[in-house]
Amino acid sequence: MKHYEVVAAIIMDDDKVLCVQRDHGKYDYISLKYEFPGGKIEPSESKEQALERELLEELDLNIEIEREFLTVNHQYPDFSVTMHSFICSALNSTLNLKEHIAFKWLNPENLSILDWAEADLPIVSKLMKEC
Numbered sequence: 001m002k003h004y005e006v007v008a009a010i011i012m013d014d015d016k017v018l019c020v021q022r023d024h025g026k027y028d029y030i031s032l033k034y035e036f037p038g039g040k041i042e043p044s045e046s047k048e049q050a051l052e053r054e055l056l057e058e059l060d061l062n063i064e065i066e067r068e069f070l071t072v073n074h075q076y077p078d079f080s081v082t083m084h085s086f087i088c089s090a091l092n093s094t095l096n097l098k099e100h101i102a103f104k105w106l107n108p109e110n111l112s113i114l115d116w117a118e119a120d121l122p123i124v125s126k127l128m129k130e131c
């Protein structure tokens, strides 16, 4: 089974968190789910480099990475992921959705109203408890 190393940005602004919705895709179980922007780490990259690259590619967003938050291991039916999440802030104020179909800025206490990718649930729970 394939395994992916993934990075995800928890972008905080004014006490709200950026949540982005995936498009339809190959796998039903992650199609249209909400996630934190990011993606797969390429072989020559550090986690931080991958995160900065993905945020520019996906959202035209320059970010500052503040700290590591939580690493999650999750097995989906067709592949597994190790996802490293980081608390970040955005350095520019407009974002352009290039791959996702929607976004929301939510207070951490409201994160559970969205339909999250399963691998994200431990991150969502920790944010709801701590923020």
Ligand SMILES: Nc1nc2c([nH]c(=O)n2[C@H]2C[C@H](O)[C@@H](COP(=O)(O)OP(=O)(O)OP(=O)(O)O)O2)c(=O)[nH]1
Pocket (backbone or CB within 6 Å): 004, 006, 007, 008, 030, 034, 035, 036, 037, 038, 039, 040, 081, 083, 117, 118, 119, 120
């Ligand atoms: N970026 C991100 N990916 C997540 C989250 N939760 C989660 O299960 N994933 C999964 C979905 C994908 O299988 C993988 C991230 O890969 P990706 O976003 O670069 O890749 P993708 O499947 O959309 O597309 P591709 O690059 O393979 O064409 O991790 C999350 O919060 N953020």
